[in-house]
Amino acid sequence: MFVQSRHGIKTIQIGRGNKPKKTGIIEVSLVITLLITALTQFLTILFDEKLPIIIQHDGVRYFGAILSVAGIIVLIVAMATLGDSWRGGIDYKQKTALITTGIYKYSRNSGFVGFDLFFIGMALLFSNLLNVIFSCMLLFLLHLQILEEEEYLFKAFGKEYSDYQKKTRRYF
Secondary structure (H helix, E strand, O other), rough: OOOHHHHHOOOOOOOOOOOOHHHHHHHHHHHHHHHHHHHHHHHHHHHHHHOOEEOOOHHHHHHHHHHHHHHHHHHHHHHHHHHHHHOEEOOOOOOOOOOOOOHHHHOOOOHHHHHHHHHHHHHHHHEEEHHHHHHHHHHHHHHHHHHHHHHHHHHOHHHHHHHHHOOOOOOO
């Protein structure tokens, strides 16, 4: 974000600008749910022994930890691949390049896949009811955000984006 701001790029576009109402609501809901989910995860770490756990199998918890780390790695690679095209939220004013190489050759939404893996992993690692509920809500809102971004990308890039959709899946 710091490097982008030095180039006049405003990275965080969530809830900013003149957007359709539906897009703004999804973005703001996403941020609120993300903050609540992060708080729930933090409290889970502090009070893990005192909260009722849905899944207590150590193998599931280890798998959750592996998924979370994999999600962070995928997210970092996705951000690096996008470079100056990375945005948090939809930016209707600044034109970016359509990135279809690197990790984006395999998934149109690699950054979101990273988020999804991280939050699925955290739900398995700390699987109390609140954490699972908020993680599921967050995954749903991330999917809605993807649909909004796909609509925007089609309007911005037309046939180029349509051809990319035909070659590359939304998630995997």
